[in-house]
Amino acid sequence: MGSVLSSLRQVLFKEGFVGLFKGNGVQMLRIFPYAAIQFSTFEQYKKFLKPFFSNHPHVNKLVAGSLAGLTAVFVTYPLDVVRSRVAFELEVGMVDTVRAMLYLEGGLRSFYRGIIPSMLGMAPYSGLSFFTYEVIKSFFLEYFPDILGKPCPQNTGGLVLIVPAKLVCGGLAGAVAQTISYPLDVVRRRLQLSSILPEPHKYNRGGWVHTLVMVYRDDGISKGLFRGMTVNYLRIMPMVGVSFTAYETLKQALGLDTGFDR
Numbered sequence: 001m002g003s004v005l006s007s008l009r010q011v012l013f014k015e016g017f018v019g020l021f022k023g024n025g026v027q028m029l030r031i032f033p034y035a036a037i038q039f040s041t042f043e044q045y046k047k048f049l050k051p052f053f054s055n056h057p058h059v060n061k062l063v064a065g066s067l068a069g070l071t072a073v074f075v076t077y078p079l080d081v082v083r084s085r086v087a088f089e090l091e092v093g094m095v096d097t098v099r100a101m102l103y104l105e106g107g108l109r110s111f112y113r114g115i116i117p118s119m120l121g122m123a124p125y126s127g128l129s130f131f132t133y134e135v136i137k138s139f140f141l142e143y144f145p146d147i148l149g150k151p152c153p154q155n156t157g158g159l160v161l162i163v164p165a166k167l168v169c170g171g172l173a174g175a176v177a178q179t180i181s182y183p184l185d186v187v188r189r190r191l192q193l194s195s196i197l198p199e200p201h202k203y204n205r206g207g208w209v210h211t212l213v214m215v216y217r218d219d220g221i222s223k224g225l226f227r228g229m230t231v232n233y234l235r236i237m238p239m240v241g242v243s244f245t246a247y248e249t250l251k252q253a254l255g256l257d258t259g260f261d262r
Contacts, residue, residue, distance in 0.1 A: 008020070029079055030076050030079035030083060033076050034073075034075075034076040037071055037072040037076070038069060038071070038072035038126065039247050041067070041068040042061075042065055042068035045063070045064035045067045045068055046060060046061060046064040049063055057259075058131055058135055059131075061130045062127045062128070062131035063127065064130065065126045065127040065130030065131060066123040066126055066127030068126060068130075069122040069123065069126020069129075070122055070123055072126075073115075073122045077111070077118065078112065080118075081111050081113065081114070082111070113191050114188045114189075114190075114191030117184045117185075117187040117191065117211070118185075118188040121185050121187075121188065122181070124177065124180050124181050125178065125180070125185075126177070128173070128176055128177035129173045129177040129240060129244075130173075131173075132172065132173035132176045133170055133173040133244050134259075136168075136169045136172055136173065137161055137165075137166075137169050140165055141157065141159045145159055148161060148162060149161060149162065149165075150162055152252065154255065154257070155252070155257055155259070157259070160248070160252055160258060161248070163245060166241070166244060166248055166249070167245050168241070169241075169244065170240045170242070170243060171237035171240060171241035172237075173240060173244065174236045174240025174241065175233055177240075178236045179229075182226055182229055182232065183212070183225040183226065184212075186215060186226075186227060187211045187212050187215065190211050190215060191211055212225075
């Protein structure tokens with residue numbers, strides 16, 4: 001936590017309060033289509049897979065969530081690469097970054113640098129997010145219906161979570177999923193930024209497996225593959241909590257079934 005606070009102080013000192021939001025414009029451009037694609041395709045995949053997992057509804061959501069995450073990542077990945085570059089390069093804006101990647105760093109291929117570890121990490125991350133959320137939701141509604149639930153006759157099971165419980169479910173789901181997929185997220189970042197790091201060929205010359213090994217050799221597990229995990233929890237738990245809460249609340253407002261699988 002000390003290093004997190006130290007980093008915050010350095011950013012504030014060098015760039016001011018605005019520096020804390022550097023690259024956020026590109027992030028917002030990415031997150032809107034990403035969330036829309038992820039949640040909408042999740043519903044479609046869930047319906048398609050239902051006959052195959054009729055006796056295992058949570059497994060259905062695990063697989064559907066993984067496929068939805070993969071779909072969303074593939075479509076929005078170029079924006080994620082640009083966001084990472086803009087956040088890392090202090091003096092370069094979004095337009096200049098895109099121009100440099102197109103004309104100096106390999107063209108369209110540069111926008112998909114690091115996509116393999118990203119896809120490998122997203123499959124368990126997205127799948128486990130949906131799976132864990134549904135498991136905790138079912139647990140809350142089954143064992144604490146009077147405290148954490150409220151009646152909703154049109155919903156499967158006749159109950160829905162109250163908003164604070166949705167936030168807790170989403171936050172825990174994000175923490176579990178991120179813990180498992182985090183090393184691949186670190187590899188993805190290294191590959192995305194490889195062309196502007198001090199040793200540009202160190203991490204990208206052998207693909208994602210080579211990068212994973214190099215990170216482990218150079219920095220180990222806690223300071224390498226899981227570096228920044230603490231601050232990531234502070235980011236991911238409220239983000240996923242709010243995402244799932246908004247998702248379920250909007251579905252319920254539209255009269256759609258959010259399900260309650262016992």
